Structure formats: structure tokens, C-alpha cells
Amino acid sequence: MKVLLFFILALVFSPLKSYAYLDLxxxxxxxxxxxxxxxxxxYALKIYWRKIKVYIKNIISRKECEH
Numbered sequence: 279m280k281v282l283l284f285f286i287l288a289l290v291f292s293p294l295k296s297y298a299y300l301d302l303x304x305x306x307x308x309x310x311x312x313x314x315x316x317x318x319x320x321y322a323l324k325i326y327w328r329k330i331k332v333y334i335k336n337i338i339s340r341k342e343c344e345h
Contacts, residue, residue: 323330
């Protein structure tokens with residue numbers, strides 16, 4: 279009940295128009311964040327690649343031993 283009341287009050291007191299402004303550099307910043315995330319993930323994969331391969335090999339070998 280409190281949640282419903284909160285949402286009703288939020289709708290009543292929220293402005294009808296938003297005067298938000300996106301700077302010209304916002305798009306390039308978002309692209310930079312995306313590229314940095316991808317490069318970081320690839321670097322982490324590179325660092326832990328041997329451990330991942332050994333882990334997968336262990337899983338596969340356990341399944342073959344069970345059959």
C-alpha cells in the first residue's frame with residue numbers, strides 16, 4: 279500500500295516536461311566506456327585463459343569418466 283501511495287505522489291509532483299541537456303561529448307564518452315569495458319574483459323580473458331581451459335578440460339574429462 280505504501281509503495282502505491284509513493285508512486286501516486288511521485289506522478290502528481292513530477293514535472294510534465296524535462297529540460298535535460300546532453301552535451302556533445304556524451305556520445306563519445308559512452309562509446310569510450312563501451313570500448314574500455316570490452317578491452318578490459320578481453321584482457322581479463324587473456325590473463326585467465328589457461329585456468330579457464332583447465333577448468334573446461336576437467337569438466338569434460340569427468341563426464342567421460344562417468345560414462
